[in-house]
Amino acid sequence: MRTLAALLLTVGLAPACLAQSPDWQKSWDETLAAARREGKVVVVGSPHPEMRNEIIPKFTARFGIAVDFIAGKSGENVERVRIERSSGIYAADAYMVGSSTALNALYAEKMIAPLAPLLLLPEVTDGAKWKSGKPPFIDPEGRHILRLFSTIDSLVFINTDFVKPAEMRSVDDLLDPKWKGKISTEDPTLDSGSGGNKAANFYNQLGPDFVRKLYVDQKPVISRTRRQFADWLARGTYPICLTCRIDDTRPLQEAGYKILPIYQLAGLKSRVNSTPFTLTAADKAAHPNAMRVFVNWMASKEAVEIYARGDDVATLRTDVDESFLDPAEVPQPGVVYPDDADATYRSVDKLEISAKIRALLKKP
Secondary structure (H helix, E strand, O other), X not given: OOOHHHXXXXXXXXXXXXXXXXXXXXXXHHHHHHHHHHOEEEEEEOOOHHHHHHHHHHHHHHHOOEEEEEEOOHHHHHHHHHHHHHOOOOOOOEEEEOHHHXXXXXXXXXXXXOOHHHOOOHHHHOHHHEOOOOOOEOOOOOOOOEEOEOEEXXXXXXXXXXOOHHHOOEHHXXXXXXXXXXXXXXXXXXXXXXXXXXHHHHHHHHOHHHHHHHHHHOOOEEOOOHHHHHHHHHHOOOOEEOOOOHHHXXXXXXXXXXXXXXXXXXXXXXXXXXXXXXXXXXXXXXXXXXXXXXXXXXXXXXXXXXXXHHHOOOEOEOOOOOOOOOHHHOOOOOOOOOEOOOHHHHHHHHHHHHHHHHHHOOOO
């Protein structure tokens, strides 16, 4: 009779507690040698300074493999990949994208291969290195989409020269008439992105009436330019921001602007997200060995910590020092949070909620 471990290995779902294969070093060395012959890896993802300033230089110096990084908005990147694939072109090797794009486009349209069998490095495969006890995959099969980060989402940012902390204690404070025309946000009607995610969270927890009052009656300004939100916030043009990011506001805080992220509002549960990206492996990769080296290193302590510090996000690794973070950003053990990257929520509930929001806000 076949053992349970053998059965699990057969389907690629070996438990995290299984010992690392003793020949992993041989496999790694062979993969690295083949990767160097391939010469480069092509990665698709959102623009982040960490990629340009640290990840690419360190990866290339460490492994002798160039990185061709295709940066852009997730929707535009995916459409480009679709067009290329329809012409028989398979240029991408790996994707670093948000959970919505990973689940609802790449996974749903079978554009990615199982990532779990590609993991080789002991610091990646060892369950003790992960807060979940194993490498945390979020797709229904538990093999394709690796989640590296889980951070408590900021609910709102305020400029305290214009909005006092005591004036923003409850979620209902956002509806105070004095803030009409003083709030900025990304588009709340989109299926993905910070604006849609934030609006869906409000709708899911507080219902349509709250969403209508916030996004219609309060007349928030809507933009797609991330850094414009931080600039508006710092200048007090729009002193309340629903979708600012701490990595954009941090330099302004250091420059003396009175910007305060708020992580708790009475009447609203804190949620966690998977920002800045999830990690996947393209199927039919043009550079399969270079891709394998890249995804293993991207899941390692060194690479994950680079993004954690650059984006001020909490990780799912146990060996990354998170003392630099605001404790309010770090999920507490044993606490169950609404999870923006949950597969069922992201692929079913969120899409239904977004459709309802579009209807409510009368946007097709």
